[in-house]
Amino acid sequence: MDKTEDKSNQNLFAQFNNKGGRAAAKYSQINRDQNEPVYKQLASILRRQINKGELRPGDRLPSETMLAKEYQVSHMTARKAINLLAEQNLVNSFQGRGTFVKKVQLGSAAFSLHGLQEMFTDEANTSIKLIEARFVYADEKTARKLKISEGHRCIFIRRLLKVKEQPILYHCGYLIFDPSKPVVESELEVTVLKGLFSGTGSPLIKWGELEMEAILLNEEEAAVLGAFLPSSGLRLEHIFYDYYDIPLSWGWFVFRKDSLRLYTKVGLE
Amino acid sequence: MDKTEDKSNQNLFAQFNNKGGRAAAKYSQINRDQNEPVYKQLASILRRQINKGELRPGDRLPSETMLAKEYQVSHMTARKAINLLAEQNLVNSFQGRGTFVKKVQLGSAAFSLHGLQEMFTDEANTSIKLIEARFVYADEKTARKLKISEGHRCIFIRRLLKVKEQPILYHCGYLIFDPSKPVVESELEVTVLKGLFSGTGSPLIKWGELEMEAILLNEEEAAVLGAFLPSSGLRLEHIFYDYYDIPLSWGWFVFRKDSLRLYTKVGLE
DNA sequence: AAGTGGTCTAGACCACTAT
DNA sequence: TAGTGGTCTAGACCACTTT
Numbered sequence: 001m002d003k004t005e006d007k008s009n010q011n012l013f014a015q016f017n018n019k020g021g022r023a024a025a026k027y028s029q030i031n032r033d034q035n036e037p038v039y040k041q042l043a044s045i046l047r048r049q050i051n052k053g054e055l056r057p058g059d060r061l062p063s064e065t066m067l068a069k070e071y072q073v074s075h076m077t078a079r080k081a082i083n084l085l086a087e088q089n090l091v092n093s094f095q096g097r098g099t100f101v102k103k104v105q106l107g108s109a110a111f112s113l114h115g116l117q118e119m120f121t122d123e124a125n126t127s128i129k130l131i132e133a134r135f136v137y138a139d140e141k142t143a144r145k146l147k148i149s150e151g152h153r154c155i156f157i158r159r160l161l162k163v164k165e166q167p168i169l170y171h172c173g174y175l176i177f178d179p180s181k182p183v184v185e186s187e188l189e190v191t192v193l194k195g196l197f198s199g200t201g202s203p204l205i206k207w208g209e210l211e212m213e214a215i216l217l218n219e220e221e222a223a224v225l226g227a228f229l230p231s232s233g234l235r236l237e238h239i240f241y242d243y244y245d246i247p248l249s250w251g252w253f254v255f256r257k258d259s260l261r262l263y264t265k266v267g268l269e
Numbered sequence: 270m271d272k273t274e275d276k277s278n279q280n281l282f283a284q285f286n287n288k289g290g291r292a293a294a295k296y297s298q299i300n301r302d303q304n305e306p307v308y309k310q311l312a313s314i315l316r317r318q319i320n321k322g323e324l325r326p327g328d329r330l331p332s333e334t335m336l337a338k339e340y341q342v343s344h345m346t347a348r349k350a351i352n353l354l355a356e357q358n359l360v361n362s363f364q365g366r367g368t369f370v371k372k373v374q375l376g377s378a379a380f381s382l383h384g385l386q387e388m389f390t391d392e393a394n395t396s397i398k399l400i401e402a403r404f405v406y407a408d409e410k411t412a413r414k415l416k417i418s419e420g421h422r423c424i425f426i427r428r429l430l431k432v433k434e435q436p437i438l439y440h441c442g443y444l445i446f447d448p449s450k451p452v453v454e455s456e457l458e459v460t461v462l463k464g465l466f467s468g469t470g471s472p473l474i475k476w477g478e479l480e481m482e483a484i485l486l487n488e489e490e491a492a493v494l495g496a497f498l499p500s501s502g503l504r505l506e507h508i509f510y511d512y513y514d515i516p517l518s519w520g521w522f523v524f525r526k527d528s529l530r531l532y533t534k535v536g537l538e
Numbered sequence: 539a540a541g542t543g544g545t546c547t548a549g550a551c552c553a554c555t556a557t
Numbered sequence: 558t559a560g561t562g563g564t565c566t567a568g569a570c571c572a573c574t575t576t
Contacts, residue, residue, distance in 0.1 A: 037544080063562080064563095112376075209534055241538065346564080363543075366573085542572100
């Protein structure tokens with residue numbers, strides 16, 4: 001049956017398989033006395049089989065019914081194990097056809113800003129300096145980004161984050177001036193920046209748009225960040241919206257190219 | 270009971286709530302005749318409540334038991350709805366305490382390379398030109414990246430991706446020369462690049478490491494990509510590993526700053 | 539002790555795909 | 558028609574937190 005399907009590409013990877021097929025299952029069993037949930041154990045077993053090459057990209061996993069029978073678990077538990085692997089981008093399920101091991105996909109890679117969050121955790125060595133905060137009237141671009149009319153009153157702020165006295169991150173932003181919105185005052189506080197990343201910040205923000213791009217640092221940015229010219233950097237632009245979907249603030253973070261590491265993995269290791 | 274918990278921050282958002290508490294539930298019910306699964310319907314109802322501000326960041330969702338009772342579904346179905354919201358980064362669950370609406374977290378944002386995948390889908394307008402492919406002996410850096418000894422024989426390739434005759438992406442890479450590995454020949458084919466992104470490529474790759482950084486284009490890169498100097502760009506470095514966790518290839522993609530858009534959203538909209 | 543999320547089951551039924 | 562994934566249930570039990 002599906003034994004033949006397993007055999008079809010076996011030759012290329014013969015070195016990985018001592019027995020082939022489902023004999024491999026015999027080596028790892030579910031341990032009910034263990035604290036780890038059964039579905040996680042089963043997911044680990046399957047992940048290990050993928051890692052070893054016993055299950056290769058394109059291969060079909062044993063059906064949920066088969067897994068349930070083999071490992072003495074219920075259908076729902078077997079499903080949960082497979083769903084876990086699906087969440088981890090290792091397999092794909094197709095109704096009526098089966099579940100298949102994914103090939104490595106560069107397009108599924110994602111660079112997280114988690115590392116940025118960590119910059120703020122080391123509180124003892126982190127300081128944020130408010131360089132400037134002043135009233136301005138919105139120019140054309142600001143008005144467009146914040147969906148206000150040109151000339152509307154705004155607050156423009158510039159801040160610099162230092163870690164161990166090294167300048168790391170330069171932040172500029174425009175806040176709509178509206179005395180009825182408490183976010184305006186609190187946005188000036190240094191804690192808010194940290195809160196934005198770690199999630200302890202203002203609950204007035206419902207959502208935000210982010211865009212990252214490579215830039216040439218301008219003179220001001222280079223000076224503030226202690227970089228030479230010409231020099232490249234990363235610019236992270238953000239617009240935050242409130243619960244009416246009305247923009248609250250628009251701004252951008254500028255990083256020296258060496259102060260933000262964007263690293264990720266694809267596939268399984 | 271939890272009604273009091275709801276009230277605690279109500280004042281700030283009074284304008285969003287007509288009744289407050291679970292009266293809101295009465296407006297949306299589960300429709301069993303519909304094709305959409307019950308758990309997705311319930312997740313949508315809760316998502317809508319978050320979107321409207323009836324459930325705000327920090328608020329506790331009704332317990333799974335309550336949801337099950339209110340919407341006449343089983344415990345497991347209510348859980349599945351909540352898990353869906355958790356996957357979408359909207360809520361957090363804590364055993365023994367409850368499930369809470371998340372605050373917007375910049376650190377949880379992630380920039381996907383999905384857009385890159387799309388560059389290759391428009392096959393009619395896409396062409397890949399092999400600029401160079403030649404044998405080289407690994408220098409110190411190449412040897413380190415590929416975990417081989419200096420002087421090991423490699424193949425160095427340079428390729429250019431054009432979309433509608435516009436140069437978009439410049440790819441350089443080193444492949445370990447090993448006649449027994451079929452990946453070497455196939456890596457030279459243009460289809461492989463596309464496959465890497467869309468997942469139809471070599472199943473010999475088990476995993477890969479990726480790093481993105483901002484760069485100043487050098488003369489060669491600027492010339493190939495049709496950019497002026499000085500000019501910034503993005504560099505995506507990659508190392509791919511086989512099923513023995515041995516490096517297969519090392520290389521990098523270079524983009525003009527305007528040809529790769531890294532955009533994402535946080536929170537809910 | 540009561541309430542919360544988390545796990546697991548055994549069985550039912552459905553939608554889809556292969557044959 | 559048989560096999561696949563996908564949904565749903567009613568009830569059991571567990572681990573944890575709050576009161």
